[in-house]
Amino acid sequence: MAATYKNHRAQIEAILTGWGMPEDTAGRTAEVIAWADLHGIDSHGLSTMTMYHERWKNGRINMSAQPRIVRETPVSTLIDGDAGLGHATSILAMETAIAKARNIGMAVSSVRNSAHFGACGYYTEMAAKADLIGLVSSTTSIIQVAPSGGKDAKLGTDPISFSAPGIEGQPFLLDMATTTAAFGKVRNKYNEGVPTPPGWLVTREGVPSTDPLDVIERGGSLTPLGGTPEGSDHKGYGLAVMANILSACLSGSTLITSPMHMKQPYGQDISHFFMVIDPGLFRDIEDFRGDVANLCEALRSTSPRDPSKPVMIAGDPERIKARERLEKGIPVGRGLLEKIRAITLEHDIPWMLD
């Protein structure tokens, strides 16, 4: 199955309104979720709807949330997400930061009392489209990453995203979990019946392993980027802590290391961080964009190790995928499709993916 992008997005929006989300919020949320699928970031697209469905039914997501600004200055905005999904709240946070940066050159928005917000890259792309540098991070709900040298998982995949405008429509757009590999990739190796590459995971004793079951069944953990102490996993670990400081400590949300993590009486209290800088503070924006474009072009022109795989810059693989999927539609696996179909039947929501 590969529905058109338009139908795919409309299906997501219909489900969200079917769950009771106000129309404008549902439109914005569907926009972010469908953007992820369009760009090949399937882990943050339609597949998240089954997770949201479950969390909503368990009373952990407020579908009629009304995010509100609780504190602000000329450079900053603190937003309470009202225990809703993070997408629309995050668009508000980034729009507010962009508007303030237009006045004063830089701004930061901090969001508390939120939930999963989809792919970070959607929000940093908003900054790049506004001719600004963007930096975004978030906390996560699932504890699955052990600190460098440690046995027990204490952190999440704790993503960081950074963007800068260059050639029109081709911003530099880095969007990375601070782990070596995502859990989904470990599960894929298990499904294929093959070991993981070295460095992806550790056993519950903190010993490096390549057996997917160590993470899937035996209480092992994902590794921070770097993979092993010799591979400098203290750097990925440090970046994960940075994401938690920027998101949770700045906004005053529940720490992932707190006994109250995911146990607050209402909602999930996930937190996010959004920052923008106007390059015009320092030089003409066209000169800045020209230099970013030159840097990216010089990197793309690097002789590739494998001639069939040209060197790219962050954002390129997703743009290639988006062009392909705009043309051919967005493929959805049979298993996921059946789960989404069941959700539409359960809530009497129109079906649009045939």
Add this chain to the structure above:
Amino acid sequence: MAATYKNHRAQIEAILTGWGMPEDTAGRTAEVIAWADLHGIDSHGLSTMTMYHERWKNGRINMSAQPRIVRETPVSTLIDGDAGLGHATSILAMETAIAKARNIGMAVSSVRNSAHFGACGYYTEMAAKADLIGLVSSTTSIIQVAPSGGKDAKLGTDPISFSAPGIEGQPFLLDMATTTAAFGKVRNKYNEGVPTPPGWLVTREGVPSTDPLDVIERGGSLTPLGGTPEGSDHKGYGLAVMANILSACLSGSTLITSPMHMKQPYGQDISHFFMVIDPGLFRDIEDFRGDVANLCEALRSTSPRDPSKPVMIAGDPERIKARERLEKGIPVGRGLLEKIRAITLEHDIPWMLD
């Protein structure tokens, strides 16, 4: 040999003034260089003086540089480093950012026309001491890192540093090259006659290797953090590009990919980026510090894989080293000591390291 910290710092300052650096600039520069040695970051301490000596004699460093502010707004400062060493210029840049953040809550300084500035962590620690979050990056002179999937080196070690105040005197302080390992570590493996761990380097054909000579003699490259495509080296590569955008593209300095890199008629045109955020924009600073402290303590309490190696947070290893070296002095290897001695003799500078 292990001179006291005081003598070690005084020796560096004496050499700098012996080279014609004004006294106040020399004091600030020596402060940063000796800080690196004190904290065990030997690659950025006294050992850099031999490199500075050579570059100065080759006319690439202006020892009487007078950095000046060339453009500013309430949140931003653009500084021209006048082709001098980067240390004193960078202290000015961070001091200026801190002063502006005191007024308005956040600020950014961009430095162009600079040179090597020592260890990033010195500057982010300044932010933490001022109760602010700090983010610093820099470009580099040496091209030695291949993009993910590429054959040729195009980037440098492109460091990023992040700090946040927590327990008094124990900020979270991440200071990382965006490579898997530094060149010095590859050279150490060669000197020991052992292969490097997998993932540290690639041959000039971009093929993973563990032979130090591939990098030392045969034109190979260091890898971005992650080490291999399967280890997600596109993430380290992306972080390196981020450092170049924040430093070079924002300030308008020479791109590392430009044919003019290290070929400008005067100086090196290295660039730096400094940013600070006041957590007081969002909440009481003591609450913020308390949460950073709690997060760090929870991570430190993780069961270690090796009981003799407790889990630490970024900044801990350097603080342990600093306590040790304040007490026992700063060790300097015989080879380096002889080179420094020769410099003092050449320029008739007092000798203080016996």
